Amino acid sequence: MVTLNKIYTKTGDGGDTGVVTGERLPKTHPRIVAIGDVDELNAAIGVAMGHALGDELMGMLLAIQNDLFDLGADLATPKTLKGELRLDAGRIGRLEEMIDALNESLPPLESFVLPSGPGGAGALHLARAIARRAERSVWALKDDGGEVSGPVPTFLNRLSDFLFVAARKASRNGGGEVLWVPGGAKDE
Template identity: 40%
Template sequence: MKIYTRNGDDGLTSLTGKTRVPKYHPRIEACGSIDELIAWIGHLLDFRENEGRKEMLLHIQDQLMRCAYLVASEDTIREEVMPDPCFLQKIENEIDRMEADLPSLRNFILPGGHAAISGCHIARCVCRRAERSVVKLNFMEAIPEIVLKLLNRLADYLFVLARRLGSDLDIQCVEWKV
């Protein structure tokens, strides 16, 4: 099977139900942001500092693929493709575990200090963009609530992961002060 079809040369693409829409359609924008987030999570997997988090990061990618499918779906949702609602609790548990011995934040922190930390912050920003795209879409067409919750929680996870990596690598985070 060839990767190119020439079907998108006219600026249109297909949703999962085969309806053709402009490539700037809100569903396509949201899917694109989720796809970019999946790629950034893959980038985080490349760091040896995340070796012990490989299973969690792969699970996150899987759940995000499911979210992208839901966002691109205009038809009846197949139940077996739905994200796992129990995964939200898993993310929260992991956030709590990583955050347990981190110092309290009193200020914003500036991303940086190590490529893996910066990667987490970039992924977090992409996640928030995906979340905004899905929220906007949700005001036009109903999107399953699990997608909104997962993106919101995942951005928090990525922020805490950046802080956890900084602590583990003994890298002082730079606080932004007015």
């Protein structure tokens, strides 16, 4: 377990931050940006959990929040350290099982869904958009030559799919989805 006795260290006041190895990186480094985007994603899921989503969704989201902490540790730790925490590929399969379980109770889509809706759906849609950004940040880190373990980008991609289905489920539970009406905003 992690113990934090002091919250501020003042070591990042100059624009850099430490990673697990003790190395200091600029706060704009692609690795730190990716870690920050994953942290924001986890917080957005926490905001969504502030809505009455039901026990099934709450349990799934809590498990995902723990996975995201592991994913952040994975991003912050180079593969050269012994005993490093890695996101295992089995968690992608678990996400797919959760998507399938939620999707079974939903009707097929007949239109695009607007990123809003009752029952916490809007918050889940926001988390989905942040998941997409976090995935792009991880790919940017990889494109910059940074080490990223294999399951990380795939997990984030699948997580955005999960959050979309979870938002649909929350909308349906809260009274209904808000569907896109092409040209619906035109002046009559």
